[in-house]
Structures are given as C-alpha cells and as structure tokens.
Amino acid sequence: MFTIGDFAHLGRVSVRMLRHYDATGLLPPARVDPSTGYRFYTAAQLQRLNRLVALKDLGLTLDQVRVVLDEELPVEQLHGMLSLRRAELRQQIAADTARLRRVEARLRAIEREGTMPADEIVVKPVPAVRVARLSATAASYDPQDIGPVIQPLYPQLFERLGRAGVTPSGCGIATYEPAPGDEVLVHAGVTVTVEPSPSYGFEVVDLPALTEAATVVHRGAMDDVDVTYQAVAAWIEAHGYKQNGFAREVYLNYGEGDPADWLTELQLEITKP
Numbered sequence: 001m002f003t004i005g006d007f008a009h010l011g012r013v014s015v016r017m018l019r020h021y022d023a024t025g026l027l028p029p030a031r032v033d034p035s036t037g038y039r040f041y042t043a044a045q046l047q048r049l050n051r052l053v054a055l056k057d058l059g060l061t062l063d064q065v066r067v068v069l070d071e072e073l074p075v076e077q078l079h080g081m082l083s084l085r086r087a088e089l090r091q092q093i094a095a096d097t098a099r100l101r102r103v104e105a106r107l108r109a110i111e112r113e114g115t116m117p118a119d120e121i122v123v124k125p126v127p128a129v130r131v132a133r134l135s136a137t138a139a140s141y142d143p144q145d146i147g148p149v150i151q152p153l154y155p156q157l158f159e160r161l162g163r164a165g166v167t168p169s170g171c172g173i174a175t176y177e178p179a180p181g182d183e184v185l186v187h188a189g190v191t192v193t194v195e196p197s198p199s200y201g202f203e204v205v206d207l208p209a210l211t212e213a214a215t216v217v218h219r220g221a222m223d224d225v226d227v228t229y230q231a232v233a234a235w236i237e238a239h240g241y242k243q244n245g246f247a248r249e250v251y252l253n254y255g256e257g258d259p260a261d262w263l264t265e266l267q268l269e270i271t272k273p
Contacts, residue, residue, distance in 0.1 A: 007041035011049045058085045126210035132202045133189030140182040153188035160201040169193045176246035210269045221259040241270040
C-alpha cells in the first residue's frame with residue numbers, strides 16, 4: 001500500500017485534492033490507520049483516480065463524476081468521451097491561437113500607422129491574365145473568415161492541375177467578389193496558358209486588365225496584410241482616387257522559407273471620381 005503522499009505522486013495530483021476526494025466520497029483510501037489517521041491507498045485505486053481526473057477535465061461536476069464512476073463505464077466509452085473532449089480542446093486552442101495572431105497583427109498595424117513610404121506604392125496598368133481557379137464562399141472579408149477558406153483551396157487546386165496534366169505558368173493570384181450580405185466569394189487561382197475545358201476539375205478564366213492600379217509589395221505573412229492595405233487606402237484617398245472593388249493578391253514568393261521573406265503584390269484598381 002502507499003501513503004497518501006506517495007499515492008499523490010504516482011497519480012500526479014496534490015495531497016490536498018486526495019483529501020478532498022476522500023471527504024466527498026469519490027476516492028476514499030483503502031485503509032485508514034485507526035491510531036494515527038494516516039491514509040493508505042492501493043495501486044488498483046489509480047484506475048479510479050485516472051477516470052476521476054479525466055472526467056473532471058471533460059467539464060463534469062464532481063456529482064456528475066460520481067454518477068459516471070459508479071456506473072463503471074467501459075474503457076471504450078470513456079475513451080470515446082475523452083477523445084471528443086480532446087478534439088474540442090484542440091479546436092479551442094486553434095481558435096485562441098488565431099485570435100492571438102489577429103490581436104498581434106492589429107497591434108502591429110497601430111504601431112506602424114503612417115510608416116510606409118509613398119514611393120513604395122506604384123500606379124501602373126495590370127494586363128489581363130488567364131488563371132485556373134477554385135472558389136468558395138467566406139462569411140466575411142475578415143482574415144479569420146478568409147484564411148480558413150482560401151488556405152485549403154490551393155492544395156486542392158494544385159492536386160487537380162496535376163491530375164489534368166496542366167502546369168502553372170506563373171504566380172498564384174487570389175481574387176475576391178462580394179456575395180449576399182457580408183459574404184465574400186473567394187477565388188484561389190494560378191496563372192495558366194491552357195484553354196478552358198469542361199473536363200477539368202477547376203475553372204479556367206481570364207481576369208480582365210486593370211487600366212490603372214495602385215500596387216504595392218507586401219512583405220511577410222498575410223497575417224500582417226492589414227497594415228499594408230491601410231497604407232494603400234490612405235495613399236488612394238490622399239491622391240484623390242477611388243478604389244474599385246477588392247484587391248488582387250499576387251503571390252510572388254509565398255509559403256516557403258522564412259515568412260519574413262514572403263512577397264505578395266497587392267493590386268487595387270483605382271479611378272479618378
């Protein structure tokens with residue numbers, strides 16, 4: 001048998017918690033010395049302790065834990081409950097991590113307000129280009145809605161291009177269109193030279209030329225793109241232009257190596273009112 005201290009070490013819990021579990025009747029010791037009051041536990045009781053702690057981590061109250069333990073759920077059922085909770089926790093961690101990245105990006109945008117030199121913005125015509133693309137709808141233009149939609153599209157697109165024997169001829173180009181409400185139609189494209197065909201598992205379309213576009217090269221991951229977009233917006237307003245629609249994002253060098261070295265050209269069609 002094990003003393004309460006040794007049992008606490010083996011079960012990775014505190015002595016205080018073991019005393020609490022004893023007081024609530026969830027895990028009484030196997031024996032209590034009548035003269036000293038010392039508690040002693042057996043190795044077999046670790047099974048109940050493991051289930052108790054796991055069920056608490058599932059979010060059950062101690063009363064609910066008691067009911068489940070007394071019902072002696074099969075290992076398979078308990079494993080299923082824990083696996084579900086694990087998936088929920090991983091999802092929550094991913095959501096919190098994404099939220100943290102957005103907060104950090106907003107902070108960087110605030111810190112860098114007005115720091116982009118005007119000579120980094122180039123006004124130029126953009127020629128028409130043919131792209132193969134896949135599309136999906138995002139709930140909004142917010143990065144937290146766009147990212148999860150566009151990111152899976154590119155691996156799917158390249159896999160389908162490979163099956164069709166089509167080789168990209170240049171950069172990836174993402175474009176966006178308004179959809180009902182706040183929704184945005186997201187197009188993940190890459191330049192190609194082939195003719196459209198109904199046999200492909202993707203569209204082949206021609207993006208029209210832009211007579212005049214304010215362009216700038218964004219450096220780094222797209223998590224920080226708001227800083228660049230806002231700098232271009234300020235430039236457009238200051239120079240008396242009007243922006244037409246969403247920007248095109250041309251991935252000059254993206255997704256490999258150090259994210260600090262990634263390059264994306266933003267192309268915003270502009271006109272004089």
